[in-house]
Amino acid sequence: MSGERYNPRESEPKWQKVWDEKQSFLTANDDPRDPYYVLEMFPYPSGRIHMGHVRNYAMGDVVARYHRAKGKNVLHPMGWDAFGLPAENAAIERKTHPGTWTYANIEAMKKQLKSMGLSIDWSREIATCSPDYYRHQQTMFLNMLEKGLVTRKSSKVNWDPVDMTVLANEQVIDGKGWRSGAPVEQRELVQWFFKISDFAEDLLAALDGLTEWPEKVRTMQRNWIGKSEGLRLLFEMVRSDKTNATSIEVFTTRPDTIFGASFIGLSPDHPLTTQLAADNADLAAFVAECHRHGTSTETLEKAEKQGFDTGLRVKHPVIEGETLPVYVANFILMDYGTGAIFGCPAHDQRDLDLARKYGLSVTPVVLPPDADPATFSIDNEAYTDAGTIFNSDFLNGLSIDDAKKAIAEHFGARQVDGKPQGKVEVNYRLRDWGISRQRYWGCPIPVVHCEVCGTVPVPKKDLPVVLPDDVSFDKPGNALDHHPTWKHVNCPQCGAAARRETDTMDTFVDSSWYFARFTAPNADTPTIPEIANRWLPVDQYIGGIEHAILHLLYSRFFTRAMKETGHVGLDEPFKGMFTQGMVTHETYKAETGEWVNPTEIVIDSEGEKRSARHIQTGAPITIGSVEKMSKSKKNVVDPDEIVATYGADTARWFMLSDSPPERDVQWTEAGVEGASRFQQRVWRLVNDVVALAEQSPDTVASDDKNALDIRKAVHRAIAGVSQDIEGLRFNRAVAQIYELTNVLAKARDGKPTGAVIAALREGVQSLIQLINPMMPHLAESCWEVLGNEGLVSDALWPEVDPAMLVDDEVTLPIQINGRRRGEITLAKGMAAADVESQVMALDLVQKALEGKEPKKVVIVQDRIVNIVA
RNA sequence: GCGGGCGUGGUGGAAUGGUAGACACAAGGGACUUAAAAUCCCUCGGCGAUAGCUGUGCGGGUUCGAGUCCCGCCGCCCGCACCA
Numbered sequence: 001m002s003g004e005r006y007n008p009r010e011s012e013p014k015w016q017k018v019w020d021e022k023q024s025f026l027t028a029n030d031d032p033r034d035p036y037y038v039l040e041m042f043p044y045p046s047g048r049i050h051m052g053h054v055r056n057y058a059m060g061d062v063v064a065r066y067h068r069a070k071g072k073n074v075l076h077p078m079g080w081d082a083f084g085l086p087a088e089n090a091a092i093e094r095k096t097h098p099g100t101w102t103y104a105n106i107e108a109m110k111k112q113l114k115s116m117g118l119s120i121d122w123s124r125e126i127a128t129c130s131p132d133y134y135r136h137q138q139t140m141f142l143n144m145l146e147k148g149l150v151t152r153k154s155s156k157v158n159w160d161p162v163d164m165t166v167l168a169n170e171q172v173i174d175g176k177g178w179r180s181g182a183p184v185e186q187r188e189l190v191q192w193f194f195k196i197s198d199f200a201e202d203l204l205a206a207l208d209g210l211t212e213w214p215e216k217v218r219t220m221q222r223n224w225i226g227k228s229e230g231l232r233l234l235f236e237m238v239r240s241d242k243t244n245a246t247s248i249e250v251f252t253t254r255p256d257t258i259f260g261a262s263f264i265g266l267s268p269d270h271p272l273t274t275q276l277a278a279d280n281a282d283l284a285a286f287v288a289e290c291h292r293h294g295t296s297t298e299t300l301e302k303a304e305k306q307g308f309d310t311g312l313r314v315k316h317p318v319i320e321g322e323t324l325p326v327y328v329a330n331f332i333l334m335d336y337g338t339g340a341i342f343g344c345p346a347h348d349q350r351d352l353d354l355a356r357k358y359g360l361s362v363t364p365v366v367l368p369p370d371a372d373p374a375t376f377s378i379d380n381e382a383y384t385d386a387g388t389i390f391n392s393d394f395l396n397g398l399s400i401d402d403a404k405k406a407i408a409e410h411f412g413a414r415q416v417d418g419k420p421q422g423k424v425e426v427n428y429r430l431r432d433w434g435i436s437r438q439r440y441w442g443c444p445i446p447v448v449h450c451e452v453c454g455t456v457p458v459p460k461k462d463l464p465v466v467l468p469d470d471v472s473f474d475k476p477g478n479a480l481d482h483h484p485t486w487k488h489v490n491c492p493q494c495g496a497a498a499r500r501e502t503d504t505m506d507t508f509v510d511s512s513w514y515f516a517r518f519t520a521p522n523a524d525t526p527t528i529p530e531i532a533n534r535w536l537p538v539d540q541y542i543g544g545i546e547h548a549i550l551h552l553l554y555s556r557f558f559t560r561a562m563k564e565t566g567h568v569g570l571d572e573p574f575k576g577m578f579t580q581g582m583v584t585h586e587t588y589k590a591e592t593g594e595w596v597n598p599t600e601i602v603i604d605s606e607g608e609k610r611s612a613r614h615i616q617t618g619a620p621i622t623i624g625s626v627e628k629m630s631k632s633k634k635n636v637v638d639p640d641e642i643v644a645t646y647g648a649d650t651a652r653w654f655m656l657s658d659s660p661p662e663r664d665v666q667w668t669e670a671g672v673e674g675a676s677r678f679q680q681r682v683w684r685l686v687n688d689v690v691a692l693a694e695q696s697p698d699t700v701a702s703d704d705k706n707a708l709d710i711r712k713a714v715h716r717a718i719a720g721v722s723q724d725i726e727g728l729r730f731n732r733a734v735a736q737i738y739e740l741t742n743v744l745a746k747a748r749d750g751k752p753t754g755a756v757i758a759a760l761r762e763g764v765q766s767l768i769q770l771i772n773p774m775m776p777h778l779a780e781s782c783w784e785v786l787g788n789e790g791l792v793s794d795a796l797w798p799e800v801d802p803a804m805l806v807d808d809e810v811t812l813p814i815q816i817n818g819r820r821r822g823e824i825t826l827a828k829g830m831a832a833a834d835v836e837s838q839v840m841a842l843d844l845v846q847k848a849l850e851g852k853e854p855k856k857v858v859i860v861q862d863r864i865v866n867i868v869a
Numbered sequence: 870g871c872g873g874g875c876g877u878g879g880u881g882g883a884a885u886g887g888u889a890g891a892c893a894c895a896a897g898g899g900a901c902u903u904a905a906a907a908u909c910c911c912u913c914g915g916c917g918a919u920a921g922c923u924g925u926g927c928g929g930g931u932u933c934g935a936g937u938c939c940c941g942c943c944g945c946c947c948g949c950a951c952c953a
Contacts, residue, residue: 005907216948219873223949230953252953265953305951331951341953349870350951429952548948605895658881658893666881670894678893680907735883735892742892749909813888818934820888858933864887866933 006683008647012777025119036072038063041543042079045105051583058652065773069797077518082129092473098441124521128510134443135464136526143565159187193432196557200428212576217548226429231255234416235314251337256403257344259392260365264326265341269334290330305353306330349382435506440479442504450491450498512558537575545579581664585635587624595634649775650676657734686782704755713743714763715804766798815866832859
């Protein structure tokens with residue numbers, strides 16, 4: 001028996017079947033135990049899982065199985081983020097329906113996930129492309145429409161010319177579409193929006209309460225929301241025949257620098273610019289030029305500051321009799337603030353660049369600390385740091401903050417055009433969330449456009465608005481719009497011929513509430529609020545950092561919107577958030593420069609030197625850098641092959657060991673083999689101990705020192721592993737399990753007495769329970785060998801005996817002048833005076849002191865002794 | 870440019886201000902074997918024969934004591950980026 005190797009290929013499917021048959025991981029909503037909701041970001045059904053999924057779901061499963069063992073009612077569901085463009089591309093390439101392709105992929109991936117042995121309640125599985133799911137999304141869209149959380153407006157949008165659809169700001173990365181990578185163009189389109197900006201302040205403020213989120217993610221969201229406090233300020237215009245506008249409104253965060261103002265800047269898209277350009281061909285050409293360059297971020301960055309003098313002038317608001325020129329400038333954005341600024345070149349680099357180019361005045365008004373007001377001047381670098389206001393009449397001598405307050409009061413009390421000249425205002429960078437996508441494979445937006453009644457919601461009794469099946473992807477663009485009949489309907493209000501909305505929703509809408517749907521996946525309503533409120537927020541959410549802004553911010557907004565529409569009773573969907581690192585692998589390159597897959601090469605090691613050659617041709621292969629696994633670099637490892645070769649437990653164990661979970665992990669063949677060896681070691685240990693116990697049935701002399709040491713090691717491990725799993729430090733939990741295994745194996749090999757064997761028997765029992773969340777199949781097999789009734793998956797987590805964590809002796813390091821010179825083993829908790837007399841009596845101490853008295857003796861109880869000679 | 874993070878053996882990484890390098894991988898040596906695989910044992914930051922000295926990117930500081938805290942550099946990574 002003990003000679004047999006553990007065979008995961010036999011054992012893993014066996015236990016998966018047992019779990020299935022016993023419905024081990026089904027979760028009841030009415031279970032009275034404490035609820036615990038653990039969720040990993042659901043996958044896009046691309047057809048195959050990758051190692052990133054394995055890592056993500058291995059972590060989630062550890063958390064789920066641990067809390068199950070701790071007696072919680074654990075919800076651990078899985079679903080599919082099933083709408084999206086790849087299905088349409090596949091439809092074009094393979095002449096299949098996007099749904100056919102998607103559901104086939106779901107089947108394939110589900111099989112793969114099941115082979116991992118995850119403790120998932122598959123009865124709650126959802127696919128966002130199913131009408132059973134998206135009908136509720138349509139209901140909520142209409143609820144949100146009623147509540148004024150949805151608008152339709154014409155807006156300049158990011159247009160992806162490859163995917164032929166609109167992208168949200170968040171989906172544009174470095175000026176390129178997040179999926180297609182194509183440079184994004186600006187277009188003017190009528191779009192549906194969720195009014196996420198109404199929640200900007202709340203979304204920002206509530207970040208402080210998300211204490212179980214990574215600081216990095218919170219920071220990224222804070223920056224994205226981009227709150228800035230400033231002043232809206234009216235500049236009175238000097239009369240001109242070019243326009244009848246009487247004032248220009250600007251937004252500034254630096255009103256304290258108003259005495260240094262030297263021009264007004266307008267966005268090329270400012271209404272006044274547009275008006276002036278109508279009669280001014282040169283200005284029109286300038287604006288057109290700005291638009292040409294205005295699309296990609298890269299060009300923006302390098303673009304020179306350019307301005308166009310409109311000839312208009314405004315009155316300087318605080319310097320009597322002085323006027324300022326009005327420029328149109330290429331760097332001013334229309335959709336931030338008011339689309340107009342006042343330029344203070346001395347204290348803003350962009351303004352300075354423009355001022356130098358057009359010879360405008362540069363007056364410093366903030367004096368750096370220690371600078372001499374008589375000689376301080378600005379060269380080609382604006383001064384943006386703290387200082388004291390000068391050259392500024394009634395603001396002189398104030399700090400920047402005080403000056404801001406003073407000038408806000410000053411302008412608040414004055415009137416221009418019958419309004420206060422200045423008004424304190426808060427601005428956010430966060431824009432409304434444009435959800436319209438000109439695609440077929442998405443959730444239809446349930447409205448009808450009627451010439452008479454305008455935009456009419458589809459009556460709720462007519463939901464869901466279902467996607468038509470008979471679609472063709474022969475033409476580029478929106479197949480829904482191209483469908484011959486689908487969009488032609490009668491107006492639900494007046495009955496006249498009308499047109500269905502053919503935009504579908506951004507797939508980020510689908511993933512903004514799936515976590516709520518899991519709590520009642522078959523309900524007739526989007527949620528059953530009492531049930532959702534019991535489960536939510538998700539106790540532990542785990543996923544990739546790439547969703548730090550998009551998905552997590554949208555979900556936070558959507559949860560608030562669901563609260564306002566009565567579907568849930570809370571604001572924040574995710575109490576604990578964890579972002580795991582990527583899975584990386586070495587890259588391999590042939591002499592031809594082509595990337596080569598790891599399976600096609602063999603590594604030769606000679607000492608520490610490694611070289612690679614092609615298996616078939618023997619051609620030399622260059623070992624390249626370690627990179628994120630990607631198809632393009634061919635440095636991917638297929639989870640199916642790993643499971644087939646080593647088993648799921650080995651893959652899971654390796655994904656959890658060594659690297660801290662938030663950091664990248666490097667997949668190596670040697671590492672996997674190490675994990676696999678450990679699996680065999682555990683199997684052997686358990687079998688050996690069982691055999692020993694059978695031969696030596698008599699038990700327990702509890703004062704046996706060796707047996708006690710084993711028990712202590714076991715309980716230390718239980719305590720440590722529990723803490724590490726709760727803190728998501730899986731690599732440290734793994735290390736502690738190794739440590740315990742080493743202790744137990746050593747005891748097995750050391751001619752164990754009856755008492756030791758009894759302790760060992762208990763020890764391996766606990767060890768298997770500690771291993772269970774990580775290698776559940778192995779654990780079940782060992783559990784069986786140990787002669788337990790039932791499944792280890794159903795067993796409660798071992799209890800820590802606090803008495804076993806206490807040592808009555810402790811070994812203190814002895815430092816002399818901060819350097820370690822020796823150690824002493826004393827009774828734990830010994831009084832400082834007693835410790836001192838014991839330590840001072842030591843030869844090594846007396847030798848070091850050379851007969852002198854120590855200057856000082858520091859004793860930290862049970863930790864350290866430091867003697868200052 | 871702004872914001873955040875990180876820098877520890879050959880490698881991945883441990884270390885509530887208290888014995889730096891737990892645990893693992895790689896490497897080297899040995900045992901068992903006809904041989905191999907598997908397994909087990911030993912060594913493994915550097916210098917040194919030992920005692921010892923030295924060592925956590927670099928330079929300072931606080932402290933009885935610093936990988937950890939503070940200041941200043943250097944390097945790498947990530948995010949945002951004409952947001953007034």
